[in-house]
Amino acid sequence: MTYEGVLTKMQTEFGNPIQYYIVFENSFLNVNQLLDKKIEFSFLGYQCLNCSKKKKIYRQGHCYDCFYASPEVGDWIMKPELSTAHLGIADRDLEYETRVQLQPHIVYLALSSEVKVGVTRKTQMPTRWIDQGAEKAISIVEVPNRYLAGITEVELKNHFSDKTNWRKMLTNDILVDDLLQHKIKVESLLPDEVKEFFNPEHVDVYELNYPVLFYPKKVNSLNIEKTPVFEGKLIGIKGQYLIFEDGTVFNIRSFEGFIVKINV
Structure with missing residues (x-):
């Protein structure tokens, strides 16, 4: 077909396992x-x-x-600490930015190649973790806007990676680590504005199972333009x-x- x-x-x-769909019009x-x-x-x-x-x-x-020009790809998407809707300040489109930025966000730790820190809207759990190929993930804090999530990520990037090594992720060269122990340790690292949102009783570790028959030893990326x-x-x-x-x-x-x- x-x-x-x-x-x-x-x-x-x-x-x-997780189900995947390619959707056309x-x-x-x-x-x-x-x-x-x-x-x-x-x-x-x-x-x-x-x-x-x-x-x-x-x-x-x-x-x-x-x-x-589009507000959907403003700099604050990749760098949430640049969010300004909570101040009533527009980047490209304040209405759009208010809708997206002023909603609950999660700062999390995920294990996709090694332990990494990331930010996602609460509505995007567990989609965000699936999209990055995380084997496990745990929520660190839930905050009311994207800015607070962003400054938290910036602080934690001093201690964790904020990127996935895609080659390791796709060859299943995954570091064995305890996300719950990391969560306990990061409380003292949180910005003062965020400490009130830390809940040590939220200890659920999400585990994700991908539809993979076997993993290759080496991977090469396909560029369909070339x-x-x-x-x-x-x-x-x-x-x-x-x-x-x-x-x-x-x-x-x-x-x-x-x-x-x-x-x-």
Whole structure:
């Protein structure tokens, strides 16, 4: 069968294992059902996720103009400490920023390659952890806005990584560590404005199980602009990556806004 459309990040459903879906405008694929089967990807063009024009994608699924204009990709997305909606100050669109920034946020520790610290809106749990391929995760604090989460992350980045080593994550070279013990230790590291939100009784450690038949020993990233047609046997899905038998991995999220054809 053939599917065609604009790539967006795979939608997920928490389960054992996690379920993955590639969703196009008029069709969708349950990717789990493609495990141990050959898939062919063909790159056809671009479509900006913001303006829908057939313009070359610059970053995060947006064309150049939209990347520097849309509130959905303001600097505060990647650097939540730059959030200013709680002060009534706009970056690009105060209405949008107020809606997104002034809601409960979680600062968490996750184990995807080694222990890392991160921030997500409460409504994005456990999606955020799934998207980064975390094996385990624990909430550190729940705060009422993105700014407080951001300054907490900045402080904890002095003690933990804030990035996932994608090669280790996709070869299952995962550090064995105790997230609960780390949570207990970080209380003293929190900014003064955030200490009141720390709850030592919240000790749930989330465990995530990915649909992977086996892990390759080495991985190489697929760039569909440079390799516009690729075929391979799917052996796993983790984070936002498809993992193929020959060690090729395809980061769907990196190619949002790309128009593709998929033959299965």
